[in-house]
Amino acid sequence: KNEVEQSPQNLTAQEGEFITINCSYSVGISALHWLQQHPGGGIVSLFMLSSGKKKHGRLIATINIQEKHSSLHITASHPRDSAVYICAAQIGGGADGLTFGKGTHLIIQP
Amino acid sequence: NAGVTQTPKFQVLKTGQSMTLQCAQDMNHEYMSWYRQDPGMGLRLIHYSVGAGITDQGEVPNGYNVSRSTTEDFPLRLLSAAPSQTSVYFCASSYSGQGPQHFGDGTRLSIL
Numbered sequence: 740k741n742e743v744e745q746s747p748q749n750l751t752a753q754e755g756e757f758i759t760i761n762c763s764y765s766v767g768i769s770a771l772h773w774l775q776q777h778p779g780g781g782i783v784s785l786f787m788l789s790s791g792k793k794k795h796g797r798l799i800a801t802i803n804i805q806e807k808h809s810s811l812h813i814t815a816s817h818p819r820d821s822a823v824y825i826c827a828a829q830i831g832g833g834a835d836g837l838t839f840g841k842g843t844h845l846i847i848q849p
Numbered sequence: 850n851a852g853v854t855q856t857p858k859f860q861v862l863k864t865g866q867s868m869t870l871q872c873a874q875d876m877n878h879e880y881m882s883w884y885r886q887d888p889g890m891g892l893r894l895i896h897y898s899v900g901a902g903i904t905d906q907g908e909v910p911n912g913y914n915v916s917r918s919t920t921e922d923f924p925l926r927l928l929s930a931a932p933s934q935t936s937v938y939f940c941a942s943s944y945s946g947q948g949p950q951h952f953g954d955g956t957r958l959s960i961l
Contacts, residue, residue, distance in 0.1 A: 743891065770947055781954035782939060825892070829947060835907055836946070839891035 743828050745840035753848055758813035760843045762826035769836075770829040771809045773800050776842070777822045785811075785824075816847045851875050855940050855953035862930045862960050870925040870956050872940030878951070880943045881923040885909065885936040886955075892939065898923055899946065930960045 742765040752758055762771065773786040786793050786800040788809070793800050797816075802809040813820055823842040830836040856871045874881065882897040894907030898917040912934060914926040923942075927934060937957050941950040 772950065774950075774952075782941075782950075782952035784949040784951065787949045827892075831946075835894060835897060835905070837894070837950075839893075841889065841891045 743826060743838045743840040745824075745826055745843050747843060748841070749844045749846075751846045751848065752816055754817060756816050756847075758816050758820070758845065758847075760811045760824050760826075760845070762809045762811070762828075762840055764807050764809075764828040764838070766830065767804075767807075768828045768830055771800075771802050772827040772829065772837070773809075773811050774825040774827065775822050776825060782825070813845075818847045818849050821846050853940055853942055853951050853953040855938075855956050857956060858954065859957050860959070862927075862958070864930060864932060864960060866927075866930050868927050868930065870927075870938055870940075870958070872923045872925065872953060873921050874923075874940075874942040874951070875921065876942060876944070876951065877920060878942035878944050879920065880946055880948075881917065882907070882941045882950075883913070883915065883923070883925045884939045884941065885934075886939060887936050895925065895938075927958075932960045934958065935960045 744763050746761045770789045774782050776782045797814045799812040823844050825842045827837050827839045853874045879900045883895040884892040893909050896915040898904045901920050904915050937955050939955050940953040943950050
């Protein structure tokens with residue numbers, strides 16, 4: 740079974756800071772998902788990547804397949820970025836191939 | 850664009866009661882899933898479907914039933930509610946088994 744670990748579990752930062760959230764997994768995967776969940780809200784897919792780097796606005800996701808590690812970066816962080824960020828590792832196809840991390844609770848203070 | 854719609858958003862049940870959580874998507878996605886989210890744990894897969902008429906068990910299927918009679922709908926049934934089923938439930942869909950997941954807003958369920 741794939742184990743997915745996220746760090747840190749909790750992160751509080753000041754507005755404008757550069758944020759890094761890490762995700763490591765134990766077995767080879769076909770894709771890595773990054774998700775965002777606002778307090779009391781639904782879950783939104785941010786990125787799905789299988790190699791290299793993807794960027795969307797101030798968010799950047801990277802993955803190193805050899806090291807079994809992915810990072811989510813937020814540049815020029817803003818209070819509206821406060822949310823839980825979840826990584827999920829995909830093995831093969833299908834929902835039964837997804838293993839979710841426990842999430843990183845991010846708070847950006849103004 | 851409706852996306853994935855879950856109803857109800859909140860529900861309180863008594864132990865032993867049954868109910869159905871509804872999930873509908875309008876994106877013509879073949880893959881649909883039900884997850885539960887509990888404090889301190891990652892999302893856990895309850896049941897999933899790869900198309901109308903096809904369902905399978907996930908990691909935590911006990912106490913839950915599903916059916917998939919149409920592509921659009923994937924209801925989750927609690928047969929006899931137990932306090933251990935107090936959780937937030939999310940329905941998700943995707944175009945392919947490896948595509949991005951589209952989640953509903955969740956159903957917050959409390960069993961007394």
